[in-house]
Amino acid sequence: QVQLQESGPGLVQPSETLSLTCNVSGDSIRTSYWSWIRQSPEKGLEWIAYMYYSGNPKYNPSLESRVTILVDTSKNHFSLKLNSVTTADTAVYYCARGGSSWSGYYNWFDPWGQGTLVTVSS
């Protein structure tokens, strides 16, 4: 059974870079698409990015200029970097399997990690 676990700093200074890692266990990261999603009281659930293990990342247009998703097959994990953060980026960040647009192939998000709260504050 696939399990995902987010890790990274819980507090980030404004204008700095938010960096998170999602460790995948129970399956190879080479089998699927992988996504980052965040949730805040103000914006609800917001999809951030997805990527197939071999490349071709896609980003939320509203975040595209600041975000990077990477997959590390040697460590079976994937990561998120969000630059120039502001208080509006404070949210619970989830990693999840899925994001494909192919019929019958992970075009849903499941499972999700437990989520990690990232607060942007000085």
Next chain:
Amino acid sequence: QSALTQPASVSGSPGQSITISCTGTSGDIGNYNLVSWYQQHPGRAPKVIIYEVTKRPSGVSNRFSASKSDNTASLTISELQAEDEADYYCCSYARSSWVFGGGTKLTVL
């Protein structure tokens, strides 16, 4: 890319049925059969209950069903149970990106 529109809240009594709507546009729901629904209990991560408009993952109760018409998707929960009280979110593919609904809080009276 605007969020999909859901009612903020719905309620029903045990044993009753409720339906949650999710309205998008011809650029998302109306153009793709890639609508999924998620259930989220307080303090927990969302869990998929419907994918590809109408399909239920293994292990999800058949009390959950869904459909789509034009730019609107709908989730129906029949025979309401106390454990169904949660937040529900729709999600649709939208041309190389994904968009979520604002969420609907279901209260079981």
